[in-house]
Amino acid sequence: MERIFLSPPHMSGKEQEYIAEVFESNYIAPLGAFVNRFEERIKNYTGASYALALNTATAGLHLALRVLGVQEGDYVLASSFTFIGSVNAILYQKAIPIFVDSDESWNISPELLKVAIQKAPKKPKALIITHLYGQVCRLDEIIAICKEEGIYLIEDAAESLGATYHGQQSGTFGDMGVYSFNGNKILTTSGGGMLVSENEAWIAKAKFLSTQAKEPVLHYEHKEYGYNYRMSNVLAAIGVAQMEVxxxxxxxxxxxxxxxxxxxxxxxxxxxxxxxxxxxxxxxxxxxxxxxxxxxxxxxxxxxxxxxxxxxxxxxxxxxxxxxxxxxxxxxxxxxxxxxxxxxxxxxxxxxxxxxxxxxxxxxx
Structure with missing residues (x-):
């Protein structure tokens, strides 16, 4: 009997057509027209003002932490009930995670979040919440806590693209949000992610860091280190086709x-x-x-x-x-x-x- 998979890719039928366009243009390497189109599609769908296509959602979380100034020794709060990709980025920045348990919604508990902030050895710099299995957290309470405490809010919306709270798309409530397009997600590009924010300067900084932090001069000039985190034009073409369905x-x-x-x-x-x-x-x-x-x-x-x-x-x-x-x-x-x-x-x-x-x-x- 044919195997039934947990969450296999489901193509729209336009993917090969768009990939053919990429091959015809010869923009096979990262960046190209479809990367721009994919970013625009995500912005239009979610209502986010700025978006950056990346090779993974984990890269998006890493960039978010760095752009927001999280450094070695800083404390970062995070949902405990989640996939490790949600928190690995904390370790990449040599920061220290503090895990917060769930409530009856299965997502992070606002009540325990308050306790975690009080127990932290020093004031946490940021909070990464996971919208688990495509279901949003109790955002009203979480946002209020973060504002009161002066803590950055990062939404790991890797699993929740298309989910809403008060009619607003998940991933667009915090300071920065991240979506995943991994092979088993509701929208897949094989592998990939998207970082979104209402802050233009933050996305511009993340874009700079995601392309090896190359200074805007003719030769290769570097004043700080960066990463090779951008999405390829080929995968973005798949993403554009997936957004249509x-x-x-x-x-x-x-x-x-x-x-x-x-x-x-x-x-x-x-x-x-x-x-x-x-x-x-x-x-x-x-x-x-x-x-x-x-x-x-x-x-x-x-x-x-x-x-x-x-x-x-x-x-x-x-x-x-x-x-x-x-x-x-x-x-x-x-x-x-x-x-x-x-x-x-x-x-x-x-x-x-x-x-x-x-x-x-x-x-x-």
Missing amino acids: LEQRVARRREIFELYQKNLCPVNEISFMPEIQDSQGNRWLSTLIFEKSDPLKIIALLEKEHIESRPLWKPMHMQPLFKESLAVEDGTSEKLFQQGICLPSGSSLSNEEVERICEIIRSTL
Whole structure:
């Protein structure tokens, strides 16, 4: 039986046409017309004033921290319940992470965030929040805390392109925001990311650093170090084609989530990741928890049927890499990790495939 993947790429049909245009222009290396077009498409869709196409979302987070002045020894707050790409950039700057646990929304807890700020050895410079699995955080409260404390807010919207809060796109609330176009994301360019902000000077500085910090002279002049972080014109062409169907992809993933809910909610021990009031997630992945059953056994049974699934993220404060790091936690994300599962959620998934997955889970329980 053909394998069902967790979140495979779903092409629009225009990708090869646009890639052919790139080859005809011979702008194969980084930069070119499609990089500019992709940045414009992201700005138009999200409402962000400025955007910078990069080779990864992690590069975007790294640039954001550097542009905002985070240096060695500074403290940076971060969601604990997330993928490590959200926090590796802190280590790149030789800064010190402080991890904050989740609340009932599964995203970062504003209440625990206040505690973390109080417990920090010195005032944190920035906060990186992750909009987990395409669901936005409690932004009103988080923004108020950051403003009161004078802390920069960086949104890791890698998983949440197309998600909104009060009708505004995720990634556009903080000082800077980052989207991911990795192979399994709702919009994919194979690999890539985008940094957005309302501050023109910050994006200009990030652009300068992302192209090896070359001074604007004819020869190669460098007064500070930079990085090779820009997106290639080839990948940007794929991104332009993907943007043309983004709304359809979000709508379909939400349909898939609702189908899972309809089929599995009658099972008493199952509950799904909630959607906070006044928000609409993109449901990048359909995620749920089991109150009694072992999710690893269900993952193994699905695998026998050639169906890919995986556990929820292992919290950062539980990772060996961060065993010495300060964390403000109450066991919420640890429990989610122990009880949760991510189900296949690709927008090309058929209703029949979703129902088959549900039937396997129901029969197992």
